[in-house]
Amino acid sequence: CFWVKNLTLKKRLPGPFAWPLVGNAMQLGQMPHITFSKLAKRYGDVYQIRLGSSDIVVLNGESAIRKALLQHSTEFAGRPNFVSFQSVSGGTGMTFINYSKQWKMHRKIAQSTIRAFSSANSQTKKSFEKHIAAEAQELIETFLRLSSNNQYFNPSHELTVTAANIICALCFGKRYGHDDFEFRTILTKVNKFGETVGAGSLVDVMPWLQSFPNPVRSIFQSFKELNKDFFTFVKGKVVEHRQSYDPEVTRDMSDAFIGVIEHADTETGLTEAHTEGTVSDLIGAGLDTVSTALHWMLLLLVKYPSIQTKLQEQIDKVVGRGRLPSIDDKSNLAYLDAFIYETMRYTSFVPVTIPHSTTSDVTIEGLHIPKDTVVFINQWPVNHNPQKWQDPHIFNPSRFLDETGALDKDLTNSVMIFSIGKRRCIGDQIAKVEVFLITAMLIHQLTFENDPSQDLSLNCSYGLTLKPFDYKISAKPRGSVFNEE
Numbered sequence: 212c213f214w215v216k217n218l219t220l221k222k223r224l225p226g227p228f229a230w231p232l233v234g235n236a237m238q239l240g241q242m243p244h245i246t247f248s249k250l251a252k253r254y255g256d257v258y259q260i261r262l263g264s265s266d267i268v269v270l271n272g273e274s275a276i277r278k279a280l281l282q283h284s285t286e287f288a289g290r291p292n293f294v295s296f297q298s299v300s301g302g303t304g305m306t307f308i309n310y311s312k313q314w315k316m317h318r319k320i321a322q323s324t325i326r327a328f329s330s331a332n333s334q335t336k337k338s339f340e341k342h343i344a345a346e347a348q349e350l351i352e353t354f355l356r357l358s359s360n361n362q363y364f365n366p367s368h369e370l371t372v373t374a375a376n377i378i379c380a381l382c383f384g385k386r387y388g389h390d391d392f393e394f395r396t397i398l399t400k401v402n403k404f405g406e407t408v409g410a411g412s413l414v415d416v417m418p419w420l421q422s423f424p425n426p427v428r429s430i431f432q433s434f435k436e437l438n439k440d441f442f443t444f445v446k447g448k449v450v451e452h453r454q455s456y457d458p459e460v461t462r463d464m465s466d467a468f469i470g471v472i473e474h475a476d477t478e479t480g481l482t483e484a485h486t487e488g489t490v491s492d493l494i495g496a497g498l499d500t501v502s503t504a505l506h507w508m509l510l511l512l513v514k515y516p517s518i519q520t521k522l523q524e525q526i527d528k529v530v531g532r533g534r535l536p537s538i539d540d541k542s543n544l545a546y547l548d549a550f551i552y553e554t555m556r557y558t559s560f561v562p563v564t565i566p567h568s569t570t571s572d573v574t575i576e577g578l579h580i581p582k583d584t585v586v587f588i589n590q591w592p593v594n595h596n597p598q599k600w601q602d603p604h605i606f607n608p609s610r611f612l613d614e615t616g617a618l619d620k621d622l623t624n625s626v627m628i629f630s631i632g633k634r635r636c637i638g639d640q641i642a643k644v645e646v647f648l649i650t651a652m653l654i655h656q657l658t659f660e661n662d663p664s665q666d667l668s669l670n671c672s673y674g675l676t677l678k679p680f681d682y683k684i685s686a687k688p689r690g691s692v693f694n695e696e
C-alpha cells in the first residue's frame with residue numbers, strides 16, 4: 212500500500228549518528244578513505260554520512276561500486292554543484308561539470324582528441340613516445356645535476372615539471388625548461404589543487420566557513436587564486452593558437468579543440484570558452500596524477516632496494532646497455548608493469564574519486580538514494596580487500612605475476628584507480644604509457660638511494676591525490692648506455 216511503499220522509500224540509509232551543524236565532519240580524520248573503509252565494516256558497503264548541510268552516500272567495495280557506476284551508470288554520472296568546482300577551468304571544463312547532453316558531447320570530444328594525439332596510429336604513438344622519452348632524458352640529467360657532490364634532493368618539483376611538460380607538449384606543441392620561472396611558479400601552486408576538490412573537503416559542505424577567518428577559508432582563497440592564475444596561463448596560450456589558427460594544419464591538441472569546437476559544421480553548443488576550459492582540464496588532470504604516481508614510485512624504489520635491483524636486472528637483460536628502453540619493450544618487462552600496478556594498488560594514490568552526484572532517484576542494494584545526492588566512491592578498499600589480495604598491506608609486485616613470470620591480466624584489471632563507468636578517467640591510457648616509459652628510463656640509467664639521515668616513511672597527505680611527505684634521494688649513474696656498442 213502507499214504508506215508501506217512510502218516508508219520503504221524514505222528509509223534512511225545506514226550510517227553513523229550525525230551531529231548538528233557539522234554532521235560527521237569532525238570524524239573524518241586525516242585519512243578520510245580509511246575512515247570510510249572502517250565505517251563500511253560497521254554499516255555495509257553503501258551507507259550515508261552527513262557533512263555540514265549535505266547528506267552524502269559513500270560507496271565502498273567492488274560489488275557496490277560496480278553496481279552503481281556500471282549498472283546505473285547514468286544515475287551516478289553527475290557532479291555536485293560544489294562551490295569549489297565552479298572555480299576550476301573557468302567553469303567551462305568537463306571534469307567538474309554536471310551530467311548533461313552537452314557534457315556528453317564535450318567529454319567525447321576530449322576523449323577522441325586525446326586518442327588522436329597519443330594512440331590513433333603508429334605515427335602518433337611514436338610521436339607521443341618521443342615527447343615522453345625527451346622529458347625522461349631531461350629529468351635524468353636534472354636528477355644527476357641535483358645529485359652532484361653527493362647531494363640529496365627532493366624530486367617532487369622536477370616530477371611535476373616532467374608530467375606538466377608532456378601534457379603541455381600535447382596541448383601546446385611546446386615544453387618549458389625546468390628553470391622557466393613562470394611555469395615553475397604556476398606548477399608550485401597547482402600542487403595544492405587536490406586539497407580542496409578531494410572528497411571530504413569542508414568548504415563545499417559548510418559554505419558558511421567562508422564568512423569568517425579560519426584555515427579552511429584561507430585554503431579556499433588560495434585555491435581560487437591558483438585556479439585563476441592557472442586558467443589565465445592556459446587561456447593565453449589558447450588565444451595565441453586561435454590567432455595563428457590554420458584549418459589546414461593541426462599543430463597540437465589546442466588546434467584540434469579550436470577546430471572541433473569553434474569551426475564545427477555541426478552545432479555542439481560549445482563555445483570558445485569551452486576550448487580553453489577543456490585544455491585547462493586536461494593539463495590539470497594530466498600533471499598532478501602522473502607526477503604523484505612517479506613520486507610514489509621513486510619513494511618505493513629507495514624504500515625497497517632489492518626490488519629496484521630486480522627491476523634493473525630485468526631491464527638490462529631485455530634491453531641491454533646498448534640502447535634506451537622503449538614502449539615496444541613493455542611486453543617483455545612484466546616485472547616493471549607489475550611494479551607499476553602494485554604501486555597503484557598499494558598506495559591507491561587517488562583513494563576516492565572526484566565526488567559524483569545522482570542525476571535521478573535510484574535504488575542500489577535495496578537502498579533508495581534521491582536525485583542530487585552527493586556520492587563518494589571509495590576506491591581504496593577495493594585495492595585492499597583481503598579476500599582479493601593476500602596480505603594487502605605488503606608491497607609485493609610479484610603478486611601480479613603468474614608461475615611463468617607473465618602479467619596476470621585478471622589481477623591487473625582488478626586494481627581500481629581510474630574509476631569506472633561514465634566518469635572513468637579519459638587519460639588512463641596515456642598515463643600508463645607515460646609512467647611506464649619514464650620509470651623504465653629512470654631505472655635503466657640511474658640507481659636511486661635514500662638519504663641515510665632520513666627515516667623513510669610512507670606517510671602522506673590526503674586530497675584528491677595522496678601525496679607522500681617530502682623525502683630526499685640521490686641518483687647515481689649506471690654507466691654510459693652506449694659503452695658496449
Ligand code: HEM
Pocket residue numbers: 305306307318321378492493494496497498500501504561563564565566567588628629630631633634635636637638639641642643
Ligand atoms: C578523471 C585517475 C591521469 C584526465 C579521473 C578520475 C580519476 C582519475 C580517479 C575521477 C573519476 C570519477 O570521478 O569517477 C587518474 C589517475 C591518473 C590520471 C590515477 C594517472 C595515473 C590522467 C591524465 C589525463 C586525465 C594523464 C589527461 C590528460 C582526466 C579527466 C577526468 C579524469 C579529463 C574527468 C572525467 C570526467 O569527469 O568525465 N582521473 N587520472 N587523467 N581524468 Fe584522470
